Amino acid sequence: MWQDQTRCAQGGMTALCAASEQIRTFARTAQQIRAGTVILQDGDEFDKVILVVDGWLSSSKSFEDGEAQIIDFILPGDILYATNGDGTTVGLTLEAITDARVSIVPVRTWQTMLKASPDLARAVGRIRAAAQARTSERLLRLGKGSAPMRIAFAILELSLRLRSLGHDMEETFHLPLTQKAIGDYTGLSSVHVCRTMRRLVRHNIIETSDHIDIRILDLAALSEIAGIDVERLEQEITPTAA
Amino acid sequence: MWQDQTRCAQGGMTALCAASEQIRTFARTAQQIRAGTVILQDGDEFDKVILVVDGWLSSSKSFEDGEAQIIDFILPGDILYATNGDGTTVGLTLEAITDARVSIVPVRTWQTMLKASPDLARAVGRIRAAAQARTSERLLRLGKGSAPMRIAFAILELSLRLRSLGHDMEETFHLPLTQKAIGDYTGLSSVHVCRTMRRLVRHNIIETSDHIDIRILDLAALSEIAGIDVERLEQEITPTAA
DNA sequence: TGGGATCATTAATCCAGGTTAATCCAGCCG
DNA sequence: CGGCTGGATTAACCTGGATTAATGATCCCA
Numbered sequence: 001m002w003q004d005q006t007r008c009a010q011g012g013m014t015a016l017c018a019a020s021e022q023i024r025t026f027a028r029t030a031q032q033i034r035a036g037t038v039i040l041q042d043g044d045e046f047d048k049v050i051l052v053v054d055g056w057l058s059s060s061k062s063f064e065d066g067e068a069q070i071i072d073f074i075l076p077g078d079i080l081y082a083t084n085g086d087g088t089t090v091g092l093t094l095e096a097i098t099d100a101r102v103s104i105v106p107v108r109t110w111q112t113m114l115k116a117s118p119d120l121a122r123a124v125g126r127i128r129a130a131a132q133a134r135t136s137e138r139l140l141r142l143g144k145g146s147a148p149m150r151i152a153f154a155i156l157e158l159s160l161r162l163r164s165l166g167h168d169m170e171e172t173f174h175l176p177l178t179q180k181a182i183g184d185y186t187g188l189s190s191v192h193v194c195r196t197m198r199r200l201v202r203h204n205i206i207e208t209s210d211h212i213d214i215r216i217l218d219l220a221a222l223s224e225i226a227g228i229d230v231e232r233l234e235q236e237i238t239p240t241a242a
Numbered sequence: 243m244w245q246d247q248t249r250c251a252q253g254g255m256t257a258l259c260a261a262s263e264q265i266r267t268f269a270r271t272a273q274q275i276r277a278g279t280v281i282l283q284d285g286d287e288f289d290k291v292i293l294v295v296d297g298w299l300s301s302s303k304s305f306e307d308g309e310a311q312i313i314d315f316i317l318p319g320d321i322l323y324a325t326n327g328d329g330t331t332v333g334l335t336l337e338a339i340t341d342a343r344v345s346i347v348p349v350r351t352w353q354t355m356l357k358a359s360p361d362l363a364r365a366v367g368r369i370r371a372a373a374q375a376r377t378s379e380r381l382l383r384l385g386k387g388s389a390p391m392r393i394a395f396a397i398l399e400l401s402l403r404l405r406s407l408g409h410d411m412e413e414t415f416h417l418p419l420t421q422k423a424i425g426d427y428t429g430l431s432s433v434h435v436c437r438t439m440r441r442l443v444r445h446n447i448i449e450t451s452d453h454i455d456i457r458i459l460d461l462a463a464l465s466e467i468a469g470i471d472v473e474r475l476e477q478e479i480t481p482t483a484a
Numbered sequence: 485t486g487g488g489a490t491c492a493t494t495a496a497t498c499c500a501g502g503t504t505a506a507t508c509c510a511g512c513c514g
Numbered sequence: 515c516g517g518c519t520g521g522a523t524t525a526a527c528c529t530g531g532a533t534t535a536a537t538g539a540t541c542c543c544a
Contacts, residue, residue, distance in 0.1 A: 043474075061382040063469055069385040071378050085372025086477040087364075092378060115357060122329075130327025135377055136313045136334060140303040142384035143311040143429030147531065178491065187385030189532055194493060196531095211492060211539095227305055232285075236326040236333045389501065420521065431502055436523060438501095453510095453522065 013053060013077045015127075015241050019120035022113050026103040027053050033096045040082060040094040047088055049110045050080040055100025056176055059092040060184065070185040072131065073097075075161055077239075079127050098176045126239035133236040137228075142187045145227070150186040151196045152226035155206065155214060157237065160230070164238045172207075172215040179212075200225075255295060255319045257369075257483050261362035264355050268345040269295045275338040282324060282336040289330055291352045292322040297342025298418055301334040302426065312427040314373065315339070317403055321369050340418045368481035375478040379470075384429045387469070392428040393438045394468035397448065397456060399479065402472070406480045414449075414457040421454075442467075 016023045030053040033039060040046055042061060054076050062068035071092060074080055082090040105113075114121045134157065141150050163169050175182075179197075180190040188196070200206045205222050207215045216222055223230050258265045272295040275281065282288055284303060296318050304310035313334060316322050324332040347355075356363045376399065383392050405411050417424075421439075422432040430438070442448045447464050449457045458464055465472050 059378075061378055063382075063386065067386045069382040071381055081371060081374070083371050084375045084478040085368055085481040087368055087371070087482055089477065091375045091478045111360075111363070118353075121353070126327055126329055129323060129325050129329070132323065133326045133333045135381070136301075136303055139313055139377070139381060139384065140305075140311040142381065143426075144305065144309045179493095180491080184385075190491090191493085191533080192531055194491095198493075235328040235331065239327040240329055421523095422521085432521090433503080433523085434501055440523075 015123045015239060016051075016077060016079075016120065018241070019123045020113060020117045022116070023051075023120065026051060026105060030054070030101040030103045033100045033102060035096055035099050037096045038093060039096060039102070040090050040092065042091055042093045044090050045088055046090045047083045047107055049105045049107060050074075050082065050094070051103040051105060052076055052078050052080070053101040053103060055102075056097040057094055057100055057102070058097050058181070058185075059094050061092060068184050069187065070181065072135065073158070073161075073185070076165060077127070078131070079124060081128070097181075123239070123241070126241075130237050130239040137233070137237065141227075147186075147188055147192055147196050148199070148225050149227055150188060151182070151193065151200070152205075152222050153228065154182065154186050155216070156223060156226050156228065156230065156233065159214075159216065160234050160238060163234075169216065169219075172209065172213050174210075174213045177212060257365045257481060258293075258319060258321075258362065260483070261365045262355060262359045264358070265293075265362065268293060268347060272296070272343040272345045275342045275344060277338055277341050279338045280335060281338060281344070282332050282334065284333060284335045286332050287330055288332045289325045289349055291347045291349060292316075292324065292336070293345040293347060294318050294320050294322070295343040295345060297344075298339040299336055299342055299344070300339050300423070301336050303334060310426050311429065312423065314377065315400070315403075315427070318407060319369070320373070321366060323370070339423075365481070365483070368483075372479050372481040379475070379479065383469075389428075389430055389434055389438045390441070390467050391469055392430060393424070393435065393442070394447075394464050395470065396424065396428050397458070398465060398468050398470065398472065398475065401456075401458065402476050402480060405476075411458065411461075414451065414455050416452075416455045419454060 013023070013027055017027065030051070033055070039057070052074050057074040057080075059071045059074060059080065059082065060068050061071060080094070082092050082094060084091045114124065137153070137157070141153050145153070158175060159169055159173055162173050167173055178190070179193045183190040183193045186193065197206070197208065200222075201208055203221070205216075205218045205225070207217050219230065255265070255269055259269065272293070275297070281299070294316050299316040299322075301313045301316060301322065301324065302310050303313060322336070324334050324336060326333045356366065379395070379399070383395050387395070400417060401411055401415055404415050409415055420432070421435045425432045425435045428435065439448070439450065442464075443450055445463070447460045447467070449459050461472065
């Protein structure tokens with residue numbers, strides 16, 4: 001399902017590719033990563049920029065006891081600045097959830113590219129801003145939201161992000177995630193994720209098939225539960241072409 | 243207490259000021275803001291960059307019912323990119339917690355400055371990276387951490403940030419925050435903030451005076467509870483001079 | 485074709501933290 | 515000096531979600 005976004009000109013990389021010839025080069029030379037591969041470990045030395053061409057990645061942090069929190073999902077067209085304030089180490093564990101293709105760009109090169117193309121710089125700014133807005137929304141819900149709100153929000157957030165990659169919101173969409181992963185993303189136990197999603201299904205708000213293919217039946221109800229206005233959220237968390 | 247960081251050459255602006263003459267100019271022309279002033283409202287049109295010269299700000303989001311979550315505290319030397327992915331609106335409410343001084347820089351100007359000074363660009367990159375690392379740590383704790391962990395972490399995080407502004411960690415430090423605000427930051431009710439802090443006091447881990455002047459008595463125990471290694475956290479969340 | 489894996493689902497039980505409300509304390513103002 | 519206000523503190527009670535555990539459903543592989 002995700003394999004069809006391999007060319008730069010389509011899918012999530014549109015904005016970036018339009019902006020810079022060099023990005024297209026990087027996209028072509030992206031390296032293939034197997035699902036499940038850990039690309040970076042929290043604490044590693046690493047100071048490069050990661051460009052996702054295709055597939056889903058997750059960035060997460062965890063405690064020694066193994067409890068993990070997914071910080072963000074990184075989708076095609078996203079850019080990850082994983083480096084800490086010290087400029088030399090990373091504070092995230094980065095893992096490929098599906099098979100993926102990523103380009104790893106040295107900061108030096110990256111900076112040169114940004115300087116060379118104001119369009120690219122603007123696009124990148126938007127992408128970072130969108131990521132930050134997403135994080136703020138999620139922080140709000142982790143701090144103050146109920147389980148149904150967190151789940152509803154996660155579904156809407158991901159479906160909007162997929163939409164901006166060219167998927168249709170009316171359609172069923174596939175999340176390459178276990179309920180455990182959704183729990184790690186929303187700060188809930190997998191059991192409670194299940195309960196909560198089942199409840200949404202029983203109320204005919206969403207429909208699931210194959211356990212994790214989701215279709216939104218009642219968008220109004222779902223956004224009510226999530227505590228958002230869909231148009232507004234889309235503006236916030238989707239990078240607009242500059 | 244915070245009024246002594248008014249000149250650019252000292253306090254939190256050191257890194258930035260060292261990097262660029264123009265920043266010094268901005269710092270000198272910073273505008274004075276009264277404690278309690280709401281500088282930006284979630285949803286406002288705004289696309290500038292905000293530089294904090296002096297004082298504490300908070301960025302927050304809230305639900306219609308008034309439940310608020312503080313996304314971050316913004317301290318002297320910090321830079322706030324508040325704009326959403328659409329490039330025109332903000333997704334945060336920005337408020338001055340104490341009297342403050344901030345410079346508001348148009349993106350255009352800002353970009354020019356960054357281009358002109360690679361040192362400044364690097365410093366800004368570090369500052370943004372530090373902010374992101376902070377957010378990740380907090381996301382982890384909001385999702386998976388207990389109340390004591392969240393409180394201990396907040397205390398340590400803020401004391402480290404103050405340390406990087408020149409305060410001494412051994413000393414008592416003042417947080418210009420009510421327990422309600424700490425709750426909004428940690429995703430807890432003010433009552434539970436109180437309970438939890440009292441417990442830390444009873445165990446001689448911290449000491450409080452005037453309700454919210456804090457002194458860390460047992461750093462080892464506190465970082466144990468917070469689930470961190472102090473040195474490591476400091477590297478992550480403190481922007482290193484480039 | 486029959487185990488093993490890995491996940492989803494559901495029910496039973498428990499507890500961390502929310503809620504409510506009463507009390508206290510300090511600063512402030514008339 | 516007395517009342518008022520905004521916070522901190524504490525206790526009593528309740529609930530949402532964690533935990534545990536049992537049961538299914540798929541898929542994989544020998």
